[in-house]
Amino acid sequence: MRLTQPPGETRHLIAALLPAVTTILCVLAGIIPAGVPGFSTVSPLFSVAAIFFWVVARPNLMPPAAVFGIGLLQDILSGGPIGLWALTLLLVQYLSLSQRRFVVGQTFGLGWIGLSSIVIGAACLAWLGACLYYGELFSAAPVLVQAALTILVYPAVAWVLVGISSWMPKPQ
Numbered sequence: 001m002r003l004t005q006p007p008g009e010t011r012h013l014i015a016a017l018l019p020a021v022t023t024i025l026c027v028l029a030g031i032i033p034a035g036v037p038g039f040s041t042v043s044p045l046f047s048v049a050a051i052f053f054w055v056v057a058r059p060n061l062m063p064p065a066a067v068f069g070i071g072l073l074q075d076i077l078s079g080g081p082i083g084l085w086a087l088t089l090l091l092v093q094y095l096s097l098s099q100r101r102f103v104v105g106q107t108f109g110l111g112w113i114g115l116s117s118i119v120i121g122a123a124c125l126a127w128l129g130a131c132l133y134y135g136e137l138f139s140a141a142p143v144l145v146q147a148a149l150t151i152l153v154y155p156a157v158a159w160v161l162v163g164i165s166s167w168m169p170k171p172q
Helices: 008-031 046-057 064-078 084-103 108-134 141-167
Strands: none
Touching: 008 046, 008 064, 008 141, 046 064, 046 084, 046 108, 046 141, 064 084, 084 108, 108 141
16 A cells, blocks of 8 residues: 655645654654563664664754754653753764765665764763763663664664655755
């Protein structure tokens, strides 16, 4: 079954919202309990993967205000320090934008390598921020597992987001 596309203006409005909406869904996917003990402490950083994808694919549709709001939502839902994920995701956006010119038009593997460095940096920043906020040195193992899982699941996340972005009107 093929989805019919709405009229032009409606389609453009929906397309403008899709990056933020899909990234919010990624935040929820990483936080909602999966029935697996300890999953939420080592779930992939889907929000980082989604922001990287959208900033590389359609940077104009993922403005800093949306990234900041998504980060605050992740802070609230995760119960962590307010502002930690907001700051981390803004850094992810900035780094993704800085790598965009090297990634666009290249092989998926090169983009995956770019994402890997950003994921590791974001995970370490979030870990360091939590350690400073709580005044305690937490084990880095869960953060490293999160980073590794994020890197491993990125092809699946990108595949879904490519399907969604193919429905969107081409940038002008």
